[in-house]
Amino acid sequence: MQLDNLIIKFQQKDKAAFETLYHMYAENICGVINVIVKDTERSQELCHDVFVKIWEKSDQYDTSKGRFFTWILNIARNAAIDEVRSKSHKNQKKNLSVDSLVGIYENSEDFNGKIDTIGLQSLLKGLKDKCLQLIDLLYFKGYTQKEAAKELNSPVGTIKTRLRSCISTLRKNMA
Amino acid sequence: MDVKEYIASGILELYVAGVLSPEENLEVQHFALQYPEIQDEIEAIEKAVMELTKTASPKLPENGFSKIKAEIEDVIPFTPEAAPKKGPTPWSSYLGWAASILLAVGLFWMYTENSKLKSEIELSNQENQGLQEILTNTQEEITFKENLLQQIRDKNVTVIALGGQAVSPTSYAKAYWNKDENKVIIDAQGLPEPPDGFTYQVWSLKLDPLTPTSIGLLSDFTSIDTKLFTLDNVNESEAFGITLEPEGGSESPTLEQLYTLGAVGS
Numbered sequence: 001m002q003l004d005n006l007i008i009k010f011q012q013k014d015k016a017a018f019e020t021l022y023h024m025y026a027e028n029i030c031g032v033i034n035v036i037v038k039d040t041e042r043s044q045e046l047c048h049d050v051f052v053k054i055w056e057k058s059d060q061y062d063t064s065k066g067r068f069f070t071w072i073l074n075i076a077r078n079a080a081i082d083e084v085r086s087k088s089h090k091n092q093k094k095n096l097s098v099d100s101l102v103g104i105y106e107n108s109e110d111f112n113g114k115i116d117t118i119g120l121q122s123l124l125k126g127l128k129d130k131c132l133q134l135i136d137l138l139y140f141k142g143y144t145q146k147e148a149a150k151e152l153n154s155p156v157g158t159i160k161t162r163l164r165s166c167i168s169t170l171r172k173n174m175a
Numbered sequence: 176m177d178v179k180e181y182i183a184s185g186i187l188e189l190y191v192a193g194v195l196s197p198e199e200n201l202e203v204q205h206f207a208l209q210y211p212e213i214q215d216e217i218e219a220i221e222k223a224v225m226e227l228t229k230t231a232s233p234k235l236p237e238n239g240f241s242k243i244k245a246e247i248e249d250v251i252p253f254t255p256e257a258a259p260k261k262g263p264t265p266w267s268s269y270l271g272w273a274a275s276i277l278l279a280v281g282l283f284w285m286y287t288e289n290s291k292l293k294s295e296i297e298l299s300n301q302e303n304q305g306l307q308e309i310l311t312n313t314q315e316e317i318t319f320k321e322n323l324l325q326q327i328r329d330k331n332v333t334v335i336a337l338g339g340q341a342v343s344p345t346s347y348a349k350a351y352w353n354k355d356e357n358k359v360i361i362d363a364q365g366l367p368e369p370p371d372g373f374t375y376q377v378w379s380l381k382l383d384p385l386t387p388t389s390i391g392l393l394s395d396f397t398s399i400d401t402k403l404f405t406l407d408n409v410n411e412s413e414a415f416g417i418t419l420e421p422e423g424g425s426e427s428p429t430l431e432q433l434y435t436l437g438a439v440g441s
Contacts (some may be wrong), residue, residue: 015244031232040233048243055247063204064197066190069221072192073228103356120230138192139224140429144290146196163192164185171223 007068010059018058025069029076034115035101035140036080046083050076075144103126103138123173131166138163181206182216191220323360323403331355335415337437342419343367348435350377350415357409361417363393364402366434369419376420377404378428379412382438387416387428414438 010019030047036044054072065071103125124132130152137143137151149156187318189195207214236242326332332353333406347365352358361377369375375393380386391406418425420433 015247018247019244021241025225025238025241026235027232028228030235031228031230032235035231036227036423043233044236048239048246049344051240051243052246055243064200065204065252066193066195066200067217067221069225070191070193073224096198123230135227138189138194139227142193145189160189161183161261162185163188164183167188167220167223170227171219174223174226 002153003068007061012062013058018055021068025072026051028069029074030073031115032073032076033080036077037083037137040115042083046079047076050079053079073139074110074142077140080145083142094101101140123170125171125173127166127169127173131169134163134166176206178210178212181196182213187213187217188220190217191224194209203324213307220224227262272372320401323401325354326353326358326360329353331395333439335437335439337435339416340436342432346434348417348437351436352408352412352415352439357407359390359406359408359415361404361406361415362402363394365418366393366396366402366417369396372422373419374422375417375422375434376424376428377406378416378418379408379415380414381411382413387429389424389426392420392424393417412439 006017008022010021026047029050030043032038033046033050035045037046049070053074057075061068061071065074114157127135133152134148137148140143143151144157145156149159186195186203187197190200195203203217207217250348267279274280327334331350335352337348337350343366346367347361351360351362359377363375366375373398378387378392379390379394380388388410390408390410391404393404396402415438416426416428416436417434418430419434420429
């Protein structure tokens, strides 16, 4: 209920409401961007741009787009994917071709001191690569079920249940 | 509906990922309102994803939001609130202006074309009229000359050649005399133009004794191109002579100024 009111005020261009939402979601949004872009400084700049964009697009959100977090997550990953696809970024980065989430998990020392590597490792403990890939595709890369199934060479019907079990493991690790 | 089965299907994980269609999203929300378990499950999934994304987050600058705030304050005039109003209007008005300018130019062009054509028609009409006049004149002239020719060719016409005399040996003239109609046509092409204040006078002559009778003046000599003059002659002429006389003519011929003379043949 409180969240719904905040969103309504935000859509009425209430900056205080927007500030509250920023503090609720900024770390998550910047984290999504960082997983995709893999450059903490650039991610901070992009994160700023994404929140400005969220403010500008505030009237475009409605509940048919799902959760508010889902909506801003979508804006963030699209901005980050655009960044990765842009040429300037390619020239800047050298050898981080590994899958986003799997790569960060396995090469978390690259981010040493810049992200919460210990927290990340404990959170992803026990998650198989297939789970990491699936979470990566659906939450960080914006793939559809069909696209994810094709990418992972799995039947579309298994995606939903497998995702359910992967997220369950994640939730157990949180506890 | 079996809430547990619905939750176990994994649809809520997809809902949080944002891969469902708008219709499916609304359906999930509908069930979430109806069954608190579903609402709780959605929030728990979202929390797990948020936790995961949070651990990957770089440190946020402390003044993160004030920077955003500074920027969105600049941005306000350009926010979607203001933009759509401004957006379409200029285009449609530019289009409108462009169309009306085009129309005006087109109308002006048609107007000038039209007046050009009109003046061209007027000019053609004038030309036509001029040509018509020339044609009429020419036809009149032809009729006149045909008449003359006919008169000259008449079988009753006697042709008298008048030769040049002492005062002007190279001069010559011809008289076409129709005795039945009592007319003489003088062809004066071989005479020089008379000096100002003088005119040629034609005389009918009886030779024995020499009796000149004036039958007329070759007035307007200069302006008559054909140099053909028709005069009345009721006399029983034996010869014709042309003298140069002061304007208005004389009672009797000035013989010193006799230009041409010719006797009527038998």
